[in-house]
Amino acid sequence: MIECTNCETAQFLQIVRSRVYFEDGEVINELSERYECTLCNATGTYARTDDNDVEVSGDITVTTERPKYA
Numbered sequence: 001m002i003e004c005t006n007c008e009t010a011q012f013l014q015i016v017r018s019r020v021y022f023e024d025g026e027v028i029n030e031l032s033e034r035y036e037c038t039l040c041n042a043t044g045t046y047a048r049t050d051d052n053d054v055e056v057s058g059d060i061t062v063t064t065e066r067p068k069y070a
């Protein structure tokens with residue numbers, strides 16, 4: 001899951017832009033999402049390529065931990 005690095009929670013993150021990629025009219029396994037934290041106004045970008053490589057930039061982090069606040 002994706003968390004705000006400042007608040008250390010995903011609770012206040014919202015997607016402000018999401019983009020999927022098309023190839024020959026079909027959706028391919030690649031996407032780009034821009035996140036914004038409504039608590040501290042941090043922003044970050046999450047991108048996943050066709051090879052399942054994940055790139056994260058900005059003030060967000062990807063964690064495999066279970067959420068602190070269920």
Ligand SMILES: [Zn+2]
Nearest residue numbers: 004007037040
């Ligand atoms: Zn935050």
